[in-house]
Amino acid sequence: MEHRQIWLYLAATAVGVIGGIAAPQSASVLAASINPVLGLLLFATFLGVPLSRIGRAFRDVRFLAAILALNFVAVPIVVFGLSRFVSADLALLIGVVLVLSTPCIDYVIVFAGIAGGAKDRLLAAAPLLMLVQILLLPAYLLLFAGAAAISSIEILPFVEAFVFLIALPLAAAALVQWVAARSKVGVRIEKVTQTAMVPLMMATLAVVIGSQISAVGERLGKLLLVVPIYVAFLAVMLVVGIATARVARLDVAASRALVFSGATRNSLVVLPLALALPASLDLAPLAVVTQTLIELMGMLTFVKLVPRLVR
Template identity: 50%
Template structure:
């Protein structure tokens, strides 16, 4: 399944889109399934984010600083340059901000490894990237949306989604990691849970797309309009990531990993936040999932092109 995960995700989204269009009445029922499936997926995702590595990762100062700079300095500047050209719809804009401002902490490690990037360094950096994005996201949203943010986002459902779908799965995942480090049984449970990543991801994509497509209404054009922005983001961040890696004089593996972490976004972790928005902003969730579709295709290209963009001679 890992070898064919891109095809599986694409099929899940296409089938979900067809169900959403052909059987819109199924939407409300499928919507009730989103939180359980998404909670399970995020638990498995966080299970692969090693809590024990959090303090160890701080020792690799140069790589870690490069990862923080590319994700929390360069990316917001790129998003700011794009922001004025986005569709005027507030839900679309909020969806784009949610997904592009948060770096990926899960399958980026797999794709980076396929392209010869340093998966070990990226894995060690993921806990810090996860904590940093959760702390910085509210501030970034306020910078882009200003006082309007209070009118757009109701804090109650937002905080509930953060607690139930992010904090609880993260705590359970790190508890299982602690058990796995002490007991063989815990390790077996952890290994078994990890194998469910691809089917859970496919189930989540199917469920979200099928349940949200009927809500699109007249917003389909605006959602489609963000696809070129997502594609442009991938192109720009490939070169921006390379520039940051060169600035910090990273070796080839580390440089490729920086390119990947700058380009891949955390759509699944911010999805609960998009789903917690009021019904008037329901399109934001589809905008977030649309980014996944573009990114999955983009990662196929990245695996082939990043080794050419950052060749072995880049080593210093």
């Protein structure tokens, strides 16, 4: 499954699309299962990285400075420019700003690892990236979408996402690794969880896409406006990420991890935020899901392309 995971992820996406269109009544049930499935995926992801290395990764000031500069200096400039193309539609604008302004802290670790990126450094940076994006997101919305966007956002879903999708899975993974070092039971849990990594990723993709794809199809005309924006973002951030890594003089593994961090966005975590918006902005969560679909296709390309560009 690990050797064929790219094709399996495509298959999971197809299942989500077909299932969501064939049974639109299942959308609410699938939406309610997003966070539990994503939490299990992150637990398995964290478990696959020796947490004893996190302290060492935090001492890598150069990498942390590069990842912060890329995501919170370069990305906002790119997002501002691209978001002007939908500035006339507040719902689409909020969706684009929400998803493109927030760096990924979950499956970026999976995809970067496939491409030979430094998973431990991304894991060490994840809490910092989450905290900074929580603090800066209101400023991005105010600058890029105006005061009306700020009044529509609730911060509680973001805090809940951090606690249930980052803090708890990370603490659980640390506990299992601690037990594994002292008993056979912990070792078995580690093996079972690592075996389940690919199925969990498949389940996450199928659930997220299946829960929203029917609504996406109904509003396809407007959502097509954001597709070129998301494609352009991936292309621009590929170049900017590589350039940032070279300026920072990072090694190969860190450079690949940096490129993935700049290109992948926090769509699965900000989706609850978008879903909490009022009904008048119901296009915003659909714009987030559309980005997930485009980004998935992009990541399947990145895992092949980035190792060739960053040697």
